[in-house]
Amino acid sequence: MTSAALPEVSGSFGEKPTLTFPAGAAPADLQVVVLSRGDGELVEAGDEIEVHYLGQSWNGSVFDNSYDRGSSISFPIGVGSVIAGWDEGLVGQQVGxxxxxxIPSHLGYGDRGVPQAGIKGGDTLVFVVDVVGTSS
Structure with missing residues (x-):
């Protein structure tokens, strides 16, 4: 069985990325691909992680990104304060x-989605995340 193709990402660390989606359905499971590996500290569960990110629904529109705001965000990771796909996919990554x-919907916003953000119930979410920093 072949795994579903993932979107192509243009741009490098710190730049607003652009996603190009493949034909076909989104993967059913969480997919985590390190596009470029940093050489900083490892992110551990319970850390405060600082990131820049772009979020887009599979084959849909961008619903949020921090690049246009010009500031990164920080939040606790691996402790259930963000969607499960972020907790599972970002713990263990290196800063940089x-x-x-x-992120399939069961690890994202599920069947209810976030209508005010343009996320429909059942949507697969695609994020490009630049891990800027971590602190415990």
Whole structure:
């Protein structure tokens, strides 16, 4: 069985990425691809992680990104304060890495979605995340 193709990502660490989606359905499971590996500290569960990110629905529109705002965000990781796909996909990454996450709805916003953000129930979410820093 072949795994579903993932979107191509243009741009490098710190730059707003652009996603090009393949034909076909989104993967059914969480996909985590390190696009470029950093050489900083490892992110551990319970750390405060600082990231830049772009989020887009599979074959849909961008629903959020920090690049246009010009500031990164920080939040606790691996402790259930963000969607499960982020907790599972970002713990263990190195600071300075750019990571592509394809997050099925059961690890994202489920059947209810986030209508005000343009995320429909059942949507697969794709994020490009630049891990800027971590602190415990």
């Amino acid at each position: 890495s750019r990571v592509l996450l394809s």
